[in-house]
Each structure stands twice: as structure tokens, then as C-alpha cells.
Amino acid sequence: MLPAALCLLATSVLCPPSVAGDSPQSPIRLVYSGTYRLEAHLAKPHDTLDFQTRLTLLADTDNRARLDWESWPKGHEEQRDLDTTLIAGTRVWRRTETGKPFVEARDKSAALLRARVENLIPWRTLARARSAPQRDPAQEGGALAWTDSSELGGFARRIDFDADTHRLARITRRFAHPRLGDAADEVLYRAWEERDGVLLPSSLTMRELDGGNSLRASPGSFELRLESAEAVADLTHELAPPAESISEADPGPVVPGEIEVTELEPGVLSFASKELDGRSYAVEFDDYLIAIDAPLSSALGERIVAVMRERFPKKPLRYVLFGHFHPWYTGGLRAFLAAGAKLVAPAGCAAFAEEIAKRPFTLEPDEWARVARSPEIERFSGTRAFEDAHQRLEVFDIGARSAHTDEYLVFFLPHTHTLLEDDIGWSAASDGKLSFGRRSRGLYEFLVEQKLEVRSLWQSWPVASPRPRISFAELERGVRTPR
Ligand SMILES: [Zn+2]
Incomplete structure (x- = not known):
């Protein structure tokens, strides 16, 4: 069972006029599964590589969270890859393979990883949007636009609510892609349902067009269904920052030299x-x-x-x-x-x-x-x-x-x-x-x-x-x- 405070919090996700920011009283674990499609460089335009995927999200009542992202070729779970992202306050670490060290991400790649994790805990994003100093007052239809602080990556984003249900429907970040032009990373929320007294999106789509280096990133998208949601007594151990990590190499701005x-x-x-x-x-x-x-x-x-x-x-x-x-x-x-x-x-x-x-x-x-x-x-x-x-x-x-x-x-x-x-x-x-x-x-x-x-x-x-x-x-x- 999920605690009542979490139910309150989840309800606040659904009702834009209410004041969000209530923190859950207990940590939670959510599991989503579905497919991950990667538009890699294949035989023809828009061909995708499709994987089965499972996303396990752990989040506490503070600002910590962890996403274990598993993926494998269809029917071959024994070839499962595990990619872990940890967030503690303003810091973000990623480990792309078990046994490898965690790497502390910075700047844009940290902000993109944070967005991916927080797509699965939308109440946290919503609370931040509502309290952001930089909000766009000229929003129509109850949408909410804001800019995260620079220590969280400084992304300008927008939240849209469903006109009928008033539930959270979409979070979007539009940006100018150097090759694709007008582009957006976005997450779409559908079919909110009650699980143990908590309202959660039972299906969602995440589209990621951008990457730490937009020119090198291949577009990827997740189609996910909620498998389980449960309150957990204590995640102190799971959410602890890595004892050791290495710093992400600073790619610096790529300044093209002479042709x-x-x-x-x-x-x-x-x-x-x-x-x-x-x-x-x-x-x-x-x-x-x-x-x-x-x-x-x-x-x-x-x-x-x-x-x-x-x-x-x-x-x-x-x-x-x-x-x-x-x-x-x-x-x-x-x-x-x-x-x-x-x-x-x-x-x-x-x-x-x-x-x-x-x-x-x-x-x-x-x-x-x-x-x-x-x-x-x-x-x-x-x-x-x-x-x-x-x-x-x-x-x-x-x-x-x-x-x-x-x-x-x-x-x-x-x-x-x-x-x-x-x-x-x-x-x-x-x-x-x-x-x-x-x-x-x-x-x-x-x-x-x-x-x-x-x-x-x-x-x-x-x-x-x-x-x-x-x-x-x-x-x-x-x-x-x-x-
Ligand atoms: Zn080629």
C-alpha cells in the first residue's frame, strides 16, 4: 500500500490549480516495461532497432532518484544491458554497464539524464515548474512553461494538461537541432489510473531527439506501460551516491576550426x-x-x-x-x-x-x-x-x-x-x-x-x-x- 501522503501528492499532479510541492512521505518503486526504438544508422531512413525494455524507478521523498534501464533484443533477455542513472540534488551519475565505474555527468548531458529519470516522477517536475522563478506568464489553456535553474541544466520546458480531465498530458522541450531543425524531446502521459490509491500514468511515450552531442545522438523512443507501483520503506542504500565515480570528460564546446x-x-x-x-x-x-x-x-x-x-x-x-x-x-x-x-x-x-x-x-x-x-x-x-x-x-x-x-x-x-x-x-x-x-x-x-x-x-x-x-x-x- 502506498501512504496517504503520496496519494495526495499524486492527486496534485492531476489538478493544476492546486499547489503542488507536497513530498511523498515514503519512497516508491515503479516499474515500466515496453519497447525502446533506436533510429540508428541502418539500411534506410527511419529504420529502427527495436529492443524490449524495463525501467525501474526508485525515488525518495527528497531529491534523490535512481533509474535502472534494462534493454535486450526481442526474445533474448539473456543479452540484457543495464544502464543506471542516479540523481542526488543537483548531481547526476550514470553507469552504462554493470562493473564499470559511475561517471558524473555535467551540463547538458546531466540535464538530459535528469529529464529522462524525472519523466517517470512527473510530480517532481511539476513541483519544480510551479516554483521556478522563471515562468512564462503568457501561457494559454492552462499550460505551464518554465526554465530550470542553470545548475539543473537551464532547459526551457512546457507542461500541457488534458483539457477534459485536467491531467498532465505532456512535457516538452523544444530546441533547434543542428541537422533536424525544429525538434522536441517530449514525454506523453496517457491513461492515468489508480494503483493502491495513487494515480499514475499507466502508459507513456518518451521521445528523445537530443543528446549530449546533438550531431552524434540517434533519436530514440520508449513506449511504456506501468507494471507495478509500490511504497518502499527505505531506499537509503539504493539511492546512495556512488562511493567512487569519475568525472565526465569535458568535451568543451566543439569549435569547428578551419575547413x-x-x-x-x-x-x-x-x-x-x-x-x-x-x-x-x-x-x-x-x-x-x-x-x-x-x-x-x-x-x-x-x-x-x-x-x-x-x-x-x-x-x-x-x-x-x-x-x-x-x-x-x-x-x-x-x-x-x-x-x-x-x-x-x-x-x-x-x-x-x-x-x-x-x-x-x-x-x-x-x-x-x-x-x-x-x-x-x-x-x-x-x-x-x-x-x-x-x-x-x-x-x-x-x-x-x-x-x-x-x-x-x-x-x-x-x-x-x-x-x-x-x-x-x-x-x-x-x-x-x-x-x-x-x-x-x-x-x-x-x-x-x-x-x-x-x-x-x-x-x-x-x-x-x-x-x-x-x-x-x-x-x-x-x-x-x-x-
Ligand atoms: Zn554509413
């Missing part, structure tokens, strides 16, 4: 940001340029476009292509569209580019949002060539042969026997030692079948690779050597 311009061969240049790990290539024709790959964010794309223009002030960026849809190659696409480039792509990638072009960027408008045009898109299937008197570029969709994405373009320059590709050819250790896998083999077999006379290959990613270029002979030897 480094390298001529790979006459008429073929690399424009790369080492700090952000993103690169575009430019192929020079007599009257225009073709850009290949548009990395990571509108801001990075715009900087690359500016440097390309400086380097080639008289040549318009007529076309932009990308090897595959992952963010390292498409995240900055809007900048190239804004520069007037026509996108040339196979059907699936063209549809994805249309989606990119339509994303709203109202919170922090990028160039493309300002020019407000429709994108020019040309579709092709299989292969497409560009040629003038001095240059020829042949583009091939090697598709599933990439063992990476359903559509995958590689770029061949027959005059120099050079192939440009994104990320499937090889990987290089820091000492330069090469390794080859299924993707390398798919690429190699495609080149052989097409009888392309490739002599050397450039690989776009990672930018800091000690071996961005290898010879065709190295690729051949690598894929033929049994591992």
Missing part, C-alpha cells in the same frame, strides 16, 4: 572539418562544380559551401550528390540546396532529400529556410555520368552490395582511375594497419563486375583516418586474404 582544403588530384578537392569529422568532395568541370557529400549540419554545410566559393569564385555549384543517407553525408544538404545545387540521387535518397528540404527551421533558421524555394531534384537509377571536355564523373548505385544501406553511391573518375566512396572500403588502425570486411568485399566485387579500372580509392570517413587513400591492389589483397 581544410586538400587537392586529391587535379580537379578533385576535399573540404574537411577535422573537429566535426565531416567532409565534402568537389569535382571541378570547365563551367561548374559537383559537390559530393554534405556533412552533419546546415552550419557545417554552409561553411563548406563558403570555402568552395572562395576557392572557385567563378564556378557555380551546379550539382550535389551524396554517397548514402547517413548524417555524415546528408546532414548539411540544405546548405548545398541553398547554394543553388541540383540534387541528383536514386529514388529512395531523393525522397529523403525532399524530406530534408521540408524540415522546418524556424527556431534557428538556416540559409535554406531563408531562401524558401523548392529543391531541384533529379532522379536516376543504376548509373549517371557527368562529362565535359576535361572531366568525367561516373556515379554508380551499388545498392545492397554495400552491406550498409539499400542505396549506396560510389564515384568513379575514369581519366585518373580514382574511386571516391564514403565509408565501406576499409578501416585503418592508428598505426595504419588496414582491415577489410563484408562491405569491402561487396565494393570490390562490384568494381570487378563492372570492369572499372580503378587504381586508387579515397574514403571520406573518418576524416582523421591515417589511410584515407589505398590502392586497388591493397583492396584486392585485403578482401582475398582469409581473416
